[in-house]
Amino acid sequence: MFSKQNVSPFIIGTMRLGDWGSKLSSKEYEQFIEGCLDLNLIDFDHADIYGHYTTETEFGNVVKKRPELRKKMRITTKCGIKLISDNRPKHNIKSYNLTQKHIRESVEISLRELGTDYLDVLLLHRPDYLFNPKEIAAVFSELKKEGKVLSFGVSNFSPSQFDLLNTYTPLVTNQIEISLLRRNAFEDGTLDQCQKLDTIPCAWSPLGGGSLFKETKDTVILRIQKVLKKLSEKYNLEPDQILYLWLKKHPATIIPVLGTSKIERIISAKKALDFSLTHEEWYMLWEAALGREID
Numbered sequence: 026m027f028s029k030q031n032v033s034p035f036i037i038g039t040m041r042l043g044d045w046g047s048k049l050s051s052k053e054y055e056q057f058i059e060g061c062l063d064l065n066l067i068d069f070d071h072a073d074i075y076g077h078y079t080t081e082t083e084f085g086n087v088v089k090k091r092p093e094l095r096k097k098m099r100i101t102t103k104c105g106i107k108l109i110s111d112n113r114p115k116h117n118i119k120s121y122n123l124t125q126k127h128i129r130e131s132v133e134i135s136l137r138e139l140g141t142d143y144l145d146v147l148l149l150h151r152p153d154y155l156f157n158p159k160e161i162a163a164v165f166s167e168l169k170k171e172g173k174v175l176s177f178g179v180s181n182f183s184p185s186q187f188d189l190l191n192t193y194t195p196l197v198t199n200q201i202e203i204s205l206l207r208r209n210a211f212e213d214g215t216l217d218q219c220q221k222l223d224t225i226p227c228a229w230s231p232l233g234g235g236s237l238f239k240e241t242k243d244t245v246i247l248r249i250q251k252v253l254k255k256l257s258e259k260y261n262l263e264p265d266q267i268l269y270l271w272l273k274k275h276p277a278t279i280i281p282v283l284g285t286s287k288i289e290r291i292i293s294a295k296k297a298l299d300f301s302l303t304h305e306e307w308y309m310l311w312e313a314a315l316g317r318e319i320d
Contacts, residue, residue, distance in 0.1 A: 027099060027146045027176045027197055029225055029278060033068040035269075035294055036101070036227055037061050038282040043083050044076035047286040055087045060288040062097050064295055070200075070227075070282050071139070072103035072150055073131055078112040081138040089140035100139060103150035103180055103200075104131035123153035125164040132168060147174045148200055152186045162194035180229075184214040196224060203228035203272065203279060205237065205249055205314045216277040231281035232268055248313040256306060265290075266297035267310075273298070274307045 042049050042057065049057060061069070071081055081102065088095050105123050107116045132147060147168070149161070168174040178198035179187060187199055199219065203210045203226070210216050210226065219226040232238075237249055253264040260267070272279045283291055312318060 027068070027101070027178075027225075029223065032225055032280055033066045034273075034280065034298055035066055035291070036068045036070050036280055036282045037066055037291070038070045038229070038284045039080055039084060040070075040072070040075045041284050042286050043080035045080070049083070049286060051083070051086055051090075054083055055091065057286060057288065058084075058087055058094060058098070061291065062094065064291060066291065066295070067097060068099045068101065068145075070101045070103075071135070072106070072148075073135055074103075074106050074108050074110075074150070077108065077110045081135055085138045085140035092140075095141055099145035100141060101146040101148060101178075102135045102139065102144055103148040104128060104135070105150040105153060121151045121153040123149055123156040123161060125160045128161065128164050129168075132173060136173060143172055144174045146176045146178055146197065148177075148198070149179045149182070149190075151180065152182050156190075158190045158193045161190060165194045178224075184218045187215075187218060191222070198225040198227055200227040200229055200282065202230050204231050204233040205268065205271065205310055206233040206245070208311075208314065211275075216275065216279075219277045225280060226277050227280045227282055228272055229282045230284070231272055232265055232284075237268070238264060245314060245316060248316065249310065252309050252313045256302070256309075260300050262297060262300065263293060266293060266300075267302070269294055269297045270300055270302045271307060271310050274302050 041047060042054065071084065073081060075081065105121055107120050107122050109116050109119055135144065136142060165177050176197045177194060178196050178200065179190065180200040182199055187196065190196060199215065201210055201215060216226055237246055241247065253267050256267045257264050269281055272281055283294060285291060
């Protein structure tokens with residue numbers, strides 16, 4: 026079960042493993058999966074659209090070849106975004122669809138492509154402006170009774186949207202963008218809600234998409250880089266490790282989704298868990314991002 030009591034300290038994101046990133050071979054997928062499991066990082070995050078609907082298939086080829094690996098991992102996938110793609114020729118425009126029919130069809134396809142008979146977690150990828158919470162609750166209930174999905178959550182939902190759906194069906198997580206460059210969740214009630222309901226906030230793009238490590242003239246990033254350098258020298262850590270510690274400091278227990286395909290970067294992230302920032306150091310980074318003292 027995906028819960029605060031047993032979730033991995035980091036979730037392994039798969040978006041950049043295939044066509045949208047590193048274009049791993051089947052052997053490289055296998056080595057990557059085994060490397061993560063050896064680190065006891067067992068939660069893998071997918072979405073049907075990744076790699077224009079190909080990454081689930083590539084990952085699933087390893088699962089089908091090595092079915093014993095499935096017993097060691099938890100698989101999350103997402104549905105609800107319809108991309109224009111040669112692999113989905115019936116999609117006429119990019120849209121969101123959280124109808125009962127689309128959710129059901131998406132789950133059946135993901136199960137087939139991932140080479141599994143159940144998903145540990147299904148997330149609704151984006152809030153369809155036309156979503157009907159009663160309809161979603163009904164299909165969630167059916168999928169759970171059938172043993173095809175164990176837990177359900179959402180991604181990129183506002184607190185009010187989460188609250189609406191959670192009224193009709195229990196949700197275990199909200200996966201949202203959280204980083205020093207994207208701090209909305211700290212102020213819009215998202216993290217407050219996660220603490221109140223004891224649900225898991227998962228942070229996608231926790232490093233700000235890598236922009237915090239590049240040469241730049243952006244004054245915000247330059248201020249952050251200055252503080253990161255100071256803290257990195259103090260703790261003898263890399264800047265990305267400091268950013269993970271910044272997220273981990275929050276009492277909502279934010280779980281970063283790692284977007285790398287390099288095992289050495291994942292090992293480095295896990296080593297950061299041996300450290301902790303002070304209260305003031307957390308605010309040093311906040312102030313750098315904000316560009317002034319807090320009010």
